[in-house]
Amino acid sequence: MNKFAIIIFLFGFLIFASCKVDPKIIEPLPSDNLVEVVPLGWPQPIYSFSVNTISEDKFVLGRALFYDPILSEDSTISCGSCHQQFVAFAHADHNVSHGIYDRVGTRNSPGLFNLTWHPLFMHDGGVNHIEVQPLAPISNTLEMGANINPVIVKLQASSKYRNMFLKAFGTEVVSSQNMFRAMTQFMGLMYSYNSKFDLYKRRENNVELSDAELRGYNLFLTNCNTCHKEPLFSDFDFRSNGLAVNPLVNDIGREHITNSPQDKYKFKTPSLRNIAKTAPYMHDGRFNTLQQCLDHYANVKPNLINLDPLLLNNGLPLSSQDKQDIIAFLNTLTDYKFLADKRFADPNY
Amino acid sequence: MKIIIKFFAIALLISFVACKKDAKDPEPEPTPVTPAPTTGTLKLEFEHMVDTLPLDFVQSYVNANLDTFKISTLKYYISNVVLTKTDNSTFVEANSYHLVDVASPVSTILNIANVPVGSYKSLSFTLGVDSARNNSGAQTGDLDPAKGMFWTWTSGYIMFKLEGSSPQSGSTGKGLTYHIGGFGGVNKTQRNFNFNFASTTSNITGSNSPMIHLSVDLNEFFKNPTTINVATQFFQMSTGVNAKTYADNYADMISFEHVHN
Known part of the structure; x- marks a missing residue:
């Protein structure tokens, strides 16, 4: 009977092995979870991540984009150039923005935090949604000076970004929507409520x-x-x-x-x-x-x-x-x- | 030993059965019965004209103010297409946003898919993009900001973009630049069109390719109710009352020609 048991076991194993279903490897999030936060006593934010579900891969992609000068016309200026973390993402010692080719803008680079509560963006409120906000500095000729299409071409040509988009959105095809949604995850999760x-x-x-x-x-x-x-x-x-x-x-x-x-x-x-x-x-x-x-x-x-x-x-x-x-x-x-x-x-x- | 062999055979059988993928025996094909189609595709063709002349990017035309002009870019949105049957029931196209770009002939024929079979007597749509999609963040498809029809410094779609040149233009480069937008309030620039097919109907059977021909007369952009004088009105790139003037002009730009069934 022992032989039978072994054989049955072996064949059972064979059946399972031959029909193997790839196990999903679920990577743990970092210890400091990326989650929506509404601090005690605050109103509900205007932007919720319901259509842009939070994931570490999207956040990491958004962060890479934020700090990458690839988003500017000549690949010299990143969002992070004028939004520095040590000064709450404002631009230290710069009265107005400093763009490509040393062009000088007309307005001061504001700090970035708690952005999901903002109904409108920019000093003049010209931008009506957090997802499309990056278009403004990217395409302003005095700032990053880029058309969005060449930016997407550059990202598409980069194996690093193809891989990051694949991980974040399940496709290597770079689209402006996925680019903006990743950036929204990075910037929208910049909560400041612990002063x-x-x-x-x-x-x-x-x-x-x-x-x-x-x-x-x-x-x-x-x-x-x-x-x-x-x-x-x-x-x-x-x-x-x-x-x-x-x-x-x-x-x-x-x-x-x-x-x-x-x-x-x-x-x-x-x-x-x-x-x-x-x-x-x-x-x-x-x-x-x-x-x-x-x-x-x-x-x-x-x-x-x-x-x-x-x-x-x-x-x-x-x-x-x-x-x-x-x-x-x-x-x-x-x-x-x-x-x-x-x-x-x-x-x- | 016999028992072992039996087990071997049974287990092998189980492993095949459990894992069966496409190894099944060929079954006799049932006689193909194609169910009667319940939907079909309708094409909307936009033919661009200047008065009676077909539009191209080479020829010079004359507008109501007798200014001579050429067109180099013409793009606009057609959205929220609705078809009405002879029994007054309606078909509303889902996610109905189409960018017509004269430089890309394929974009001047809209394919309206999944239209239920039936006889249709009228068509309506909006030139422009509704307020909701102007306020909803990053979009895809024809609404992708990468299409060059989304203002970056003041959020909102350019509903209608006409660029060209005129010797009478007041601009130093003799250019004409009309980017017409503004999605809310009294100066909104979307315009609705509604066409009855008169005595004809557009019949969707599922096996035909019906087409509705529409004519777009660009000279209407320059007149009625406001005759545009390109010496002073050669540039529009923001929302407001001036944008509304142009939108009021293009409100009668599109007309129904005929139906092919």
Whole structure:
């Protein structure tokens, strides 16, 4: 009987082996999971990943694209050139963008984080969806200066990218949709919600604000929170904040998109998260310090077209001590965990 | 030993049965009975004209303002195709977005597939792309931004693109550039077309290739209600009231010619 048992076993094995079904190897995600996050007390984001399901392969492809100058006309400028992680993905020491052939743009490179809550993108709100946002800097002649078609040809010619697209989307064929969706995974998962202020708000780790920081927070609630609204620290509306118009550029802002004179000189309210890191400030990077910004808001000239009603009467009534306290508070909005998160770092270094 | 051999045979049999792929015995083929088709394909052909002259990219034409012009690029979207049967039931094409590009003749004949068999009396579609697809992020197919019909700096599709030249153009390079877009509000630039086939019907049987001929007169772009003067109106690349002016002009640009069954 033992012989029978062995033979049956062997043949059973043979049957299974000859009909073998390839086992699916499921690779584990990195320890720090790539998942949608809605921090406590935040509204639901505008973009959800329901049609662009999150995977590590898509995220890794999006990151590779973000940091690859292949997306620019002459393969010299990447998204990461003007969006550096150590300054919350703004561009350190650059008032306006620096493009191919040393071309100089007209607007300041904003920080990138919590992008899935933004209803509109760019300082003038010209872009209406996170997935198509990369088209704007890629095709702007002063920035990356590229037509999307040659970019796709370059990606298609690269065995590295063919392989990455295959892993991420199941096809080696590079399409703009898959390219944009991968980039959306990388940028859309850049969540920043772990500043000192967030920990204080969530009562985590016994974090407390100092007296100056608390005074600053209260001044912020009185003077700033209408536009730089918690918890995202922006209402994402478009406003003229009273900056003198630079006659060399005469950037009309939102009017460029809407053709509406009521939108002349209006720009999107930036988030104040990580603001201590994202200098220079304003849509054209004219101010280098937070002190200069607050000095501006404390002394707004009333004669500008479409000046925001909240800034009439010469702006905000802030003493020099108030400004110091507000700056102390703004410094608590830096999310050092985000700035050092290796998932968002340039994979080439 | 006999038992072992039996087992061998049985196991071998099981292994074959378990793994059977295409090793089955040839069965007698049943007499082919083709079921009556329930759907067919309808072609919509867009013939491009300037008044009575067929459009090409070489010839010069004259518009209502008596400006001489040539056309070098003509692209536009046709979307949301709907066909109505004589019993008033409708067929709505799914994912109905077609880019007509005169430089690519194959794109000037739209294949509307999976149309239920029947007699159709009318056709409607939109020139342009609906608001929803302008707001939905990265698209594929004819809506792929790589088709050059999506503005990068102000999101939205260019519904209609006409480029060319005119000696009367006010532009220094004598160019004509009309990129017409804007997907919402009072200045939206999509225009709806609705054609009744008069006394004829388009009959889909599933075995024929019916075709509906439509004529596109580019001179209508330059007139009615607004006569375009290329000395001053030679460039349009943004949304707004000026874009609407051109859209109002092209709203009567397409007409129904005839049906082939």
